[in-house]
Amino acid sequence: MEAERTEIQPGVGAGEPPWSAGVARRATGELEVAGVPVSDLAGRFGTPVYVLDEADLRARARAYRDAFTRELAPSSVHVYYAGKAFLSIAVARWVHAEGLRIDTATGGELAVALRAGIPGADIGMHGNNKSDAEIDRALAAGVGRIVVDSLPEVARVADAAARRGVRAPVMVRVTTGVHAGGHEYISTAHEDQKFGLSIAAGRAEEAVAAVLARPELELLGLHSHIGSQVLEAEAFTVAARSVLELRARIAETHGVLVGEVDLGGGYGVAYLPGEVPLDPAMLAAELARTVREVCAELGTDVPDVSIEPGRAIVAPAGCTLYTVGTVKPVRATDGADRLYVSVDGGMSDSIRPALYGAAYTATIASRASAAPPVRSRVVGKHCESGDIVVHDVDLPADVAAGDLLAVPATGAYGRSMASQYNLVPRPGVVAVAGGEARAVIRRETEEDVLALDLG
Ligand SMILES: Cc1ncc(COP(=O)(O)O)c(C=O)c1O
Numbered sequence: 001m002e003a004e005r006t007e008i009q010p011g012v013g014a015g016e017p018p019w020s021a022g023v024a025r026r027a028t029g030e031l032e033v034a035g036v037p038v039s040d041l042a043g044r045f046g047t048p049v050y051v052l053d054e055a056d057l058r059a060r061a062r063a064y065r066d067a068f069t070r071e072l073a074p075s076s077v078h079v080y081y082a083g084k085a086f087l088s089i090a091v092a093r094w095v096h097a098e099g100l101r102i103d104t105a106t107g108g109e110l111a112v113a114l115r116a117g118i119p120g121a122d123i124g125m126h127g128n129n130k131s132d133a134e135i136d137r138a139l140a141a142g143v144g145r146i147v148v149d150s151l152p153e154v155a156r157v158a159d160a161a162a163r164r165g166v167r168a169p170v171m172v173r174v175t176t177g178v179h180a181g182g183h184e185y186i187s188t189a190h191e192d193q194k195f196g197l198s199i200a201a202g203r204a205e206e207a208v209a210a211v212l213a214r215p216e217l218e219l220l221g222l223h224s225h226i227g228s229q230v231l232e233a234e235a236f237t238v239a240a241r242s243v244l245e246l247r248a249r250i251a252e253t254h255g256v257l258v259g260e261v262d263l264g265g266g267y268g269v270a271y272l273p274g275e276v277p278l279d280p281a282m283l284a285a286e287l288a289r290t291v292r293e294v295c296a297e298l299g300t301d302v303p304d305v306s307i308e309p310g311r312a313i314v315a316p317a318g319c320t321l322y323t324v325g326t327v328k329p330v331r332a333t334d335g336a337d338r339l340y341v342s343v344d345g346g347m348s349d350s351i352r353p354a355l356y357g358a359a360y361t362a363t364i365a366s367r368a369s370a371a372p373p374v375r376s377r378v379v380g381k382h383c384e385s386g387d388i389v390v391h392d393v394d395l396p397a398d399v400a401a402g403d404l405l406a407v408p409a410t411g412a413y414g415r416s417m418a419s420q421y422n423l424v425p426r427p428g429v430v431a432v433a434g435g436e437a438r439a440v441i442r443r444e445t446e447e448d449v450l451a452l453d454l455g
């Protein structure tokens, strides 16, 4: 019999940001994910553990594919899932089954996509500093595109293609000057950063000319990625205009109207209750309108379009389960009390708060509590005072050692950026669907940590 469910906290129920659709609180007070109670997950897989709600992830992949395909028809649309957000064999297969391709940024990501059985043609290869080995591996796999990021790389990819006797399909990554994103470190299209070739400085056109001059290269199109955790659709439409104008200039100068533009990823999600994520249908409609309007103004055909969302597909589908340990009341700098709630992980599995000041929320997951809320901070077990998982959250005053604590929206850039700091083994990833849970990345053990140390 299905357990009775109640809302997780006022105003935030199953499927509402920042929780995935399969998260609900049972009448017993315990959280479940896709029908599996968190105590089962913790008991079977240990904590900390990343939990992925497969149906929710797949639904988000479909939502992007459907919205962009519908709005841009009859142009072709390809949605590349940005594997940097989180890539495993299972996730690569799920998103590919939903009609997405896979964007990889390193040899490691490429290896996982290939191990998942994704055909080379459905894989894209990025990177601002690709090694010769990575370029060669991408060509050997017959990737659908290599996104070139610098002038020297144009020659390196062409030379590698010549050595293999193949023609390499490439896109040129350009920077539009649009400064967007949730943090300086994750903005990628302003001038003073390492990615892409500047349109304003003329480097983008130089790279296009260099590509066209090499018969071993096939110029598929232009690529723009402005940054990550961007919450305004307008940043994308401004960038799209600038890429389409460049496309028209290239057609004038070189007589080649490239067939495709990639408008990047970076769509922002909700991390806290009340935050409003970018809506795929709204974004697709805005971008499609801009692409049509600008192409009409310029008198060019509407190109095929690709996009590269990572976070928007996987972040909301994931949460992290921790076990509470030490609980300590502290006098905060503002003179008021704050409860420091330590959990059995920390900045090694959740680096975003320390790196970007990212805000998350948390709830006690193993039970309900009628105790009054107290101002709390969830911290980890590492030897740094910046080891903070949740800066500010109201937790019930009776939070205690042994409670399970869940942090929502950790599916992206959590496990993929995890470290073994303090030689803490990295947590595993568990996928839950239809009342069944299975590990898709096994948790590391101390033996794994020791195995790397050659003495
Ligand atoms: C080139 C490129 N594509 C796609 C992404 C995916 O970004 P997000 O996970 O924010 O959607 C990134 C990361 O910002 C990126 O650098």
Ligand SMILES: N[C@@H](CCCC[NH3+])C(=O)O
Pocket (backbone or CB within 6 Å): 084, 186, 188, 228, 229, 352, 356, 412, 413, 417
């Ligand atoms: N790691 C970043 C996003 C990087 C985007 C990749 N270009 C984050 O956690 O927000």
